[in-house]
Amino acid sequence: MKFAYEDLSEDQFEKLIVLLCQRLLGMSVKGFAKGPDGGRDAKFVGTAELHPSKAAPWIGTVVVQAKHTNGYNRHFGESDFFSPKSQDTVIGKEIPRIAKLHNGKQLDHYMLFANRRLAGNADQNITQHISKECNLPEGSIYLCGLEQLELYMKQFPDVPSLAGLDPVDSPLIVSPDELAIVVEAIASHDTDLSSVLDMPPSERTSYEEKNALNNMTPEYSIALRKRYLKDTAQIRGFLAAPENLEILKSYEATAEEFQMKIISKRKDFQNFDVVMEYLLDLLFQRDPILRQKQHKRLTRAVLFYMYWNCDIGEVVDA
Structure with a gap:
């Protein structure tokens, strides 16, 4: 089943990602309340259960971010989301926060989920940029777009239900x-x-x-x-x-x-x-x-x- 992620509220999307990360990393994934979160939507400390794999899991502190948009057919590579020459983008604004957490030994691995399409070149360019700017190994950075998110929803079919993806609770969203x-x-x-x-x-x-x-x-x-x-x-x-x-x-x-x-x-x-x-x-x-x-x-x-x-x-x- 495909979900209209663009019709969710930010809170619903964030809750969905926290529940998904509890499957990928472990049940101790902790979401944060609204406010100045220092660049974190959720955090996990320990040895991941499934990510990147059971054979070679991440170990340490994983910081998770969920970036939601109500726009249709949006992409990671769009200029409002990422531009290597601008800090006034979604990624550009997060770079200082990621770097601060990493330098303060509060971040070993970084995951970013967005309801945008993620092409291979955008994945590589953004990963390399975050790695360079934050002095974080590329293998400790994971970007997840719509395509992979759909696969996760099929692999973990209970997650959408637990997230309460009920149209009654959705915001006022109309199709243009x-x-x-x-x-x-x-x-x-x-x-x-x-x-x-x-x-x-x-x-x-x-x-x-x-x-x-x-x-x-x-x-x-x-x-x-x-x-x-x-x-x-x-x-x-x-x-x-x-x-x-x-x-x-x-x-x-x-x-x-x-x-x-x-x-x-x-x-x-x-x-x-x-x-x-x-x-x-x-x-x-x-x-x-x-x-x-x-x-x-x-x-x-x-x-x-x-x-x-x-x-x-x-x-x-x-």
Whole structure:
């Protein structure tokens, strides 16, 4: 079974890795609480049970780190994760911490798990870089990406269950795929959004009532209406055109997914302003089409249209 690791929270992913390391290293693997952990998510002291092998196990202090991303199809070799010329990366920020622990004799071996794809050249380059910068033997460094993580989940099928990988406990995570189709299609349409008259779609619940029901602040609702109301007629007309039936289906699939996820996680957010901005941040992070400069405003406009058109958020019961 494949798991959507990108849909987990950081805490869930870290718990999964700690439980996995208890199988690979030993039951005394200890996870750490949130806070200034000095570069450690978990630690093991002793002789490893299975890693790297039963015949030649690691001996000493093993420091484990789990690096989670909500992004799709991310890689170890991406510039935000590793660049030998920059310290402003995930690996670059960890190098001083690893070196400090090693120099203080608090680290003999280092393991890093990430829900990213790990190519052979990236494995070699990152391992060599950590080894050089931290004066740590390459044989004492282990990187684990998605491919190997999937193999471990098959080898230790009880680990996901013990980690409580239950969708009920997952964060508010939505897929950007269908929305990207809608945004890209509207963006390529000939009509200029800015030229459309201010003609809103038919409302099932008035904007004011909807804002009160969803606890959207007046300041945020006014700003949304001022910036994106003029776009709603264009979006509605585009989706209603017979030749755009497939785009309409993508829009409806997106709105349905967003609404059900919002309902299930609404209690986690103080007001609907935060829900909207959280979704936008997530969408821009997860999809390269939506985060393009020319598509960001349109993405916001489509999300506003969903809210204005009562496709997401609470409404007055009929």
